[in-house]
Amino acid sequence: MTWLVWRQHRNQVYIAAAALAVFAALLLVTGLQIAGQYRSARAACAASHSCTNLASNLTLGSPLLSLLVTLTVVVPCLLGVFWGGPLVARELETGTNQFAWMQGVSRRRWLAVKVGWVLLAAAAWAGAVSALVTWWSSPANALNQQNFQPGQFDIQGIVPVGYALFAVALGIAAGALIRRTVPAMAVTVAVFTFLRLVIGQDLRSHYLAAVTIIGRFGQHARTPTGSYWLISRGLVGRDGQLLSAPPLESGLSVNGVPVSEMPAACRPLALQNPVKMLSCLTEHGYRGFFTSYQPAGRYWAFQGIETGIYLLIAAALIAVTAIVVLRRDA
Amino acid sequence: MMASSDVLAVQTRGLTKRYRRVTALRGASITVPEGRISALIGPNGAGKTTLLRLLAGLARPGSGDVEVLGGRPAQHPSFLANVGFLAQEIPLYRRFTVGEHVAAGAHLNSRWDGAYVRQRLASLDIPLGQRVGALSGGQRAQLALSLTLAKRPRLLLLDEPVAALDPLARRHFLAQLAEAVADGGLTVVLSSHLLADLEQTCDHLILLAAASVQLCGDIDTLLAEHQVLIGPRKDTTAIERDHTLVHAVRTARQTTLLIRRSGPVIDPAFEAADVGLEELVLGYMSQPAGPRPGRLTTIGEQQ
């Protein structure tokens, strides 16, 4: 069976290997340059004691290259479309499954070997890309401390492997259900994109309860350190309730609280006299500011949880595929 | 190849298969003894493909029983090793070469006669290095048959295998098939919508029309059981009571009856004649749908 799978898909493997080799060469060369650039900038700022502003003054690598690396976010989807979608659908479409299923190999084994190899290949390929990107981005991670940002979190660490396995399983299942290659590919793109957006935007921040720091007015507030993930900031109300505005709210804000959200009487004081503003807020019943965040130390826990979620979905999709292929008429 | 042997390679009872709202096969009960080459004949859409796919285990019966080589069709190596199936569209991997198909067969089957298939392909002038996409229809059919035979199956199910072949390739294909049966231990069921294609090669017949089995049995026996009666235009109720009327043609003066005999025909007004296979098949096919023996058909009513 393995021989058949290899013969059927070896061209895809060659193309993928060639693409990976080019990508690896590019990232290795530029990655070493960037690491050097960061090291010397670090040394220079340490000498002049100006390292606090380094992030805003230093641009690592070229924008084009950063764009290319950011674009690796589509790798899992591509694997799902081009490796997962056709795996079963093309055989059903051309009838070659009838050839394979009447050889001396059970349908179960046929499916297991095909699916096993393509999942393994997808995990290896996505893992290799992710490892390169993670290494390449390490100076930028150290500099910008934004590991939790979607553009970073989604292409580094182990989540790309989870996405890739999910995408490929989705492609296989869509192909087995729809039995046509091109529609299966389209469904793969649509469902993958939808689920990634929903989980990334609505679910991810709830994996673990956020840590909340409350600072009373006038006290020196602790601030989170490292590449933490800011969830929300705002005012603490009379009864200790947290009153937050969306963190991306535009306009002038004080400690994350938009001025527009403050009582009208306190608004003019925001710029003129912060101390008076605080007492104004206290008079209106507010007790302090709060910061809600996921600490930097939870990065790998989040990576693990998200990967686990996608692996579970992938497993369910493979189970659906198995039921469809084994139960349905050829 | 024992003609007298009564071990059954295929037996179905009340086999029914529905696809959504269409009934592809209704209550089909057939038997094919071992060593036969059975012609599965019927118009397009009569359920031939469905029956073959049920026997191959590629489809599951809606209701009824299937027994193939003493067991139920299963997605299991022990069943698959003994059963070969050739779909009508002859699905092969277009991008594979002939040799790669042979290699695939060797990898996928525990019992595989690689020398046999190579020798067969050589005698058919099909080069191993040729891509399957570049082969002619006849060559593809021959390749697929060779690959299936290399499994050394005990039952071979072929769906319209000669439909795409020119007369020479057709004869060659059937000769190869008959030769494989002559080697022993092989039973074949092959479908066609044309009887003439298969008449000489087959010794067993399954006739399907409108999703139902009309006839099933050894051709010699079927021919012996049926008779054509030719006589004057007269009341035939007595004959219809004693025998099963399959088909009747009545003109102003003459009556021609195709009957399934239950004993000798004693009406002296009628001349009895042996029936030919084609006549028999046509007689059953022009029945109204469903196996309804005794139903009268009147054709060619003339005054």
Added chain:
Amino acid sequence: MINFRLDGRSVVPTYLQIVQQVRQALRMGVLDVGDKLPTVREVVAATAVNPNTVLKAYRDLEREGLVEPRAGHGTFVVGRPSGPPPGTHARLARSLAQWVHGAREAGLDDESIESLLRITLRAAAEEETA
């Protein structure tokens, strides 16, 4: 070794065609005692007829005492059909050809020759039964 010419459209069943052609070959001297018939496999590969049909024909010939299967070796001719010795046919065929030639010279066309032959055969048959 003989070749069978089997016609699927003939009213004569295929197995009977085989039987008749073997008998004919024996009468004409094409086959003789000790000769081997083609194997079932060989006949089938050449003609695409059903192997059981060939087997049935060979069994009929065996029952008539004309052939005998020898395990592992094939089917061999062991007897001749009753009738004149081989060669008689060929001799008679030659004299018939001469007669036909004469009839043509006398102005008879093929249809007339055939009907003359039929009438003669019938008359001979009636004479025998009388």
